[in-house]
Amino acid sequence: MSTWANLGLQDSASPLMEQLIFFHDHALLILIMITILVGYLMFMLFFNKYVNRFLLHGQLIEMIWTILPAIILLFIAFPSLRLLYLLDEINEPSLTLKSIGHQWYWSYEYSDFNNIEFDSYMIPTNELSTDGFRLLDVDNRIVLPMNSQIRILVTAADVIHSWTIPALGVKVDGTPGRLNQTNFFINRPGLFYGQCSEICGANHSFMPIVIESVPTNYFIKWISN
Ligand code: CUA
Secondary structure, three states, X not given: OOOOOOOOOOOOOOHHHHHHHHHHHHHHHHHHHXXXXXXXXXXXXXXXXXOOOOOXXXXXXXXXXXXXXXXXXXXXXXHHHHHHHHHOOOOOOOEEEEEEEEOOXXXXXXXXXXXXXXXXXXXXXXXXXXXXXXXXXXXXXXXXXXXXXXXXXXXXXXXXXXXXXXXXXXXXXXXXXXOEEEEXXXXXXXXXXXXXXXXXXXXXXXXXXXXXXXXXXXXXXXXXX
């Protein structure tokens, strides 16, 4: 989860989020180079003479400043496209979790295991334990095994919600009447927090998501209870 003064991206807990961070850094580096170049050129305009007896045309420079930005954009476009298709790839999931957005809580179904289902509500501040996280902790967490491919099906029962977990690089809209799909692979144990990120009504801020990532044998123990 995000803690104090963490203004950047959260540490990744899945390979795809790692790739997203790499892409962010790559794009940011290109952006900084362009900003410095354009800033330098704009600064140099202050010292321009406004007269040049021999300037009639500039075919070469026009060619350069047309083609060069196009090439730079390709260096962003291809990695972006690669990631886009990578994020949509489903690799034989060993587990499917269905999450349904409601005003204002999430409910979950483990369709592979006797259709276990439960609701997950935020714990109100006045009922929070001392080690709880305000506006982030829920009464019933999702328990998932680490090191396995997990498929998520997202939908909603009333209005549009969005199932979002920054550390896993997951953000899928839950839309009434539609079933959206995504997948992820958690590569370490821990608690991963997320929030609804589609403005869904008065209590939009109060329907967080908590994933408890555990080793597979712990997960089997939990699911058989
Ligand atoms: Cu549900 Cu915002």
